[in-house]
Amino acid sequence: MSPLRRSPSPCSSRPSSPRTPPLERFGPVGIEAVLDQLKIKAMKTGFEFNIMVVGQSGLGKSTMVNTLFKSKVWKSAVPSLEVPTPQTLELHSVSHVIEEKGLKLKLTVTDTPGFGDQINNDKCWDPVLGYINQQYERYLQEELLITRQRHIPDTRVHCCVYFVPPTGHCLRPLDIEFLQRLCRTVNVVPVIARADSLTIEEREAFRSRIQQNLKAHCIDVYPQKCFDEDINDSILNGKIREQIPFAVVGADQEHLVNGRCILGRKTKWGIIEVENIAHCEFLLLRDLLIRSHLQDLKDITHNVHYENYRVIRLNESHQLPRGPGWVNLAPPGQLTSPGCLKVRRQAQKDSKDDER
């Protein structure tokens, strides 16, 4: 194909070349209408979002999910003494379709009861990783079919919210191990759970220590720095990165405060308002997850994490001779370094090089 030509489109506000007559008066062509078409299509097809919450029991995961989606996704269960704590980690998935203003969202929440509850928590991340990889595998198999469906059902985990217990000190070894392994496979958003047990200063100190820990162990949480496309993204994401991990409080009961009915936790010394930015950072979390970065989470899962998984899978199953697609990988179990996350950037650069 001949190289791209920049045609002096009359529809833009750029001055047109003297060769073409000024054509603004004929009206725009109507290319903009494709955005509306997209919106209509999106409304029709609906959205899917899969979120996983990981953390020890009692940190308020179920309550948090309920608060995020303003509905009883989980019945927050008080573990009774008769039911023994599960010996192994079992994952619990539940799906709902929520609708808001004509827009349908199919929400799947995966819970991990029993995480970190045993005495020996060695390899407790294996079931979680296994589950995530299983979803990738399912998608891959669907994609490889000869007659495939028009719309492949997407069960891949788009976001994993990791609940850090509010010790006030720093990340525990379990947290570090888990985060290291998980951040290569899925988008991880760490949050400080039950933040109402920390004062504001303690929160800040805890947060900065956590950030140092993360940097020290090369844990790349969402939003990853290597995926910032342009300067706007960098600025926006930079602000978010300064405040990761968010200190959140979850509540699903409403109380009366100043005549308004708001969600909060009532204690003897006051009511902690969940949606008050001065009290906790729940709003930031919600905005990140739902209002501004949901599509981005899905994109990164699809374009980066899923592609990484696919490369690993397709490479390891045959003893392929080293062709152009060969990726030098460590044996399974030691997942690749965050350098692998740069596959997207690298792929772009490669394709540009190839074109040249």
Add this chain to the structure above:
Amino acid sequence: MAASDEARHLASPSHCSSYGGTGLGDPRPSCSHGTPLKSPHSFHIMPKTACISPQLSDCDTQSKKENIRSLTICGHVGFESLPDQLVDRSIQQGFCFNILCVGETGIGKSTLINTLFNTCFEEHESSHFCPNVRLKAQTYELRESNVRLKLTVVNTVGFGDQINKEESYQPIIDYIDAQFEAYLQEELKIKRSLFSYHDSRIHVCLYFIAPTGHSLRTLDLLTMKSLDSKVNIIPLIAKADTISKTELQKFKVKLMSELVCNGVQIYQFPTDDETTAKINASMNGHMPFAVVGSMDEVKVGNKMVRARQYPWGIVQVENENHCDFVKLREMLICTNMEDLREQTHARHYELYRRCKLEEMGFNDMGPENRPLSLQETYEAKRHEFYGERQRKEEEMKQTFVQRVKEKEAILKEAERELQAKFEHLKRTHQEERMKLEEKRRLLEEEAIAFSKKKATSEMFQSQSFMTSSTTMRKEKDRKKDPGYRLELLCFDVRACETNDGRYDADESREGFSTRGQHE
């Protein structure tokens, strides 16, 4: 072929099976031909865009299966901004749209594209003398407010110009397949980058029909028939300002009925979404659009409009009474661009992919109906292929060794022969030599004998002179004296002097051997 395609669609369970659906937005997955169809034309043609909201139907069926309940939210979560997020991402990525224009030379393809996009793409007139049909693709980047569109226009150069038009449409099919193939290759790569891949698959084919007023030409029919399962076809009547209104109506009806009779599946605008259903349905009834293209401006009233000026009047491009250009623009760009792209990806590309993979021998169901994964099949094929290759290598090696052996044998044979010849020659030479030696020896002996004889005869002569009895006789004798005769004889083996009877008459030529008798 179209019918079998449809049958295949209907039969495969994994496709959203409501192929016969009307597209009226009915979410029931098993909806079939029962509901009445609105558009009179589409009564005959199977609606192409019949996969009605598969996601919703999937959702519903799934919710029945998995007991997904609908939650009521008591508050504002805020995900209605999701479409905006999607749109933002698309804006960032940019859109791409590929148009293929098929029509004979000079029918107005380039002009129409210019008029459609309000831009003068640099085009010069193509010649009529091309030996075969070529496809020429050019990519442009258009921008309208914040939407970037990468437009690729593919033109058929030389279509319908040849005297023998049999091979006219094959290059077009090859080109479309090549684009699908490129995408498939990219998708099957291990390390792939689909999101930054420049999608070159043809999204819509504008087929320009010459305004004869009679019917479809054979070439047009054949071309459209072979393209209809590969690309969305929108037929257009070009240069519509040469037909009068009544003729145009008749022509349109005739064209549509011919297309239907021959089973050509043209693109039907989707009527499954409420916002666009009505307008799309009505537009479906106006197909094929009669278009006029022009980049010239003419003053009409107090405005400058695009038009073609004739001595008898002005044909305005954007006047709905004059031609269907506005309808085409609206349908193609404003309303259905996204649907065209989706159809290309979800229907035509999937069909191509399935055919291609099945051709290569992949199957979803192995023997005993166990679902085979692509991977297993691929591995099996690889083993097979390697085995095959090993075998062939062995064969070739064998052949090679064989040949070498044969050559060696031949060479050895030749060597032996040469050796034998050499020996033979040597022996002959030796024999000759010996013979010659023998002859020489005999000759020497004779020489000695002669000299002896000469000496004795001289002695005789001197003795006979002394006796002096016979002079005459001795002279005569002397003449016949073998001594003198012997001289001559020595140098002429063939002489057969029988004077003294000592030399045989039949001295052979090899003769020295038979001699031997001296006195």
